[in-house]
Amino acid sequence: MVKIKLCGLTRRCDIKWANELHPDYVGFVFAGSRRRVTDGQAAQLRKILREDIPAVGVFVDEPIDHVAALVRQGVIQMVQLHGAEDEGYIRELRRAVSVPVIQAFSVRSPEDIQAAGKSSADFILLDHGTGGTGQAFDWTLAAALDRPYFLAGGLHPGNAAVAAELRPYAVDVSSGIETEGVKDRQKMVEFARRIRHTF
Numbered sequence: 680m681v682k683i684k685l686c687g688l689t690r691r692c693d694i695k696w697a698n699e700l701h702p703d704y705v706g707f708v709f710a711g712s713r714r715r716v717t718d719g720q721a722a723q724l725r726k727i728l729r730e731d732i733p734a735v736g737v738f739v740d741e742p743i744d745h746v747a748a749l750v751r752q753g754v755i756q757m758v759q760l761h762g763a764e765d766e767g768y769i770r771e772l773r774r775a776v777s778v779p780v781i782q783a784f785s786v787r788s789p790e791d792i793q794a795a796g797k798s799s800a801d802f803i804l805l806d807h808g809t810g811g812t813g814q815a816f817d818w819t820l821a822a823a824l825d826r827p828y829f830l831a832g833g834l835h836p837g838n839a840a841v842a843a844e845l846r847p848y849a850v851d852v853s854s855g856i857e858t859e860g861v862k863d864r865q866k867m868v869e870f871a872r873r874i875r876h877t878f
Contacts, residue, residue, distance in 0.1 A: 681842075682849035683874055684735065684829065685856065685867060687714035691727060693862045698729045700871045703849060705732055707755065710739035710762075713860065714853065722754050735759050735781065743768070747775040759783060759804065769799055781829060786816040792823050804851060807832035818845060836869040843877035850874060 685697055686706030697705050705728060707721040708714045725734050736755035738746055740762035749755050758772065759781040769780055782800035784791055795803045805828050807816040815833025827848035834842055835855030842850050856866040
């Protein structure tokens with residue numbers, strides 16, 4: 680079964696809906712502006728999130744001390760790197776905390792897939808651009824990958840079943856389950872339904 684990550688949750692109602700749907704992961708974004716949450720907001724959201732749903736902290740070139748602090752405080756249980764973080768960053772992060780690491784790659788060519796395949800991160804995430812754009816990359820490129828991956832970029836209820844048929848490890852959706860910039864319960868429900876009923 681393809682796993683589901685609902686990303687960019689910012690409100691208590693978003694968490695309530697996630698608790699109802701029980702995705703495999705939720706994402707708190709600590710970068711950018713539109714979906715960004717503060718440490719305090721994320722801590723409050725984590726308190727009402729089901730204990731058995733890991734929270735993934737999404738970062739862009741964030742100081743490791745800050746990332747590690749959020750892990751130690753129990754706010755996040757996984758780390759997703761969406762910037763220019765390199766192998767040295769991942770090694771240093773692992774010395775600081777012991778949680779799964781997801782490294783995101785912007786996919787434009789077969790070379791980007793090759794680079795993703797070499798990452799030492801626990802998981803890799805394939806996306807379009809810097810993430811959160813609502814646009815998809817050429818999904819056929821992912822066929823060359825020989826390791827599990829998170830599929831992101833341009834996902835929404837309308838293409839969820841097609842995405843699931845690619846058999847990624849997980850699908851990661853954010854803007855595709857929103858209406859006018861905020862999470863939409865019906866779109867969340869429909870996205871999860873279509874992923875789970877593909878197989």
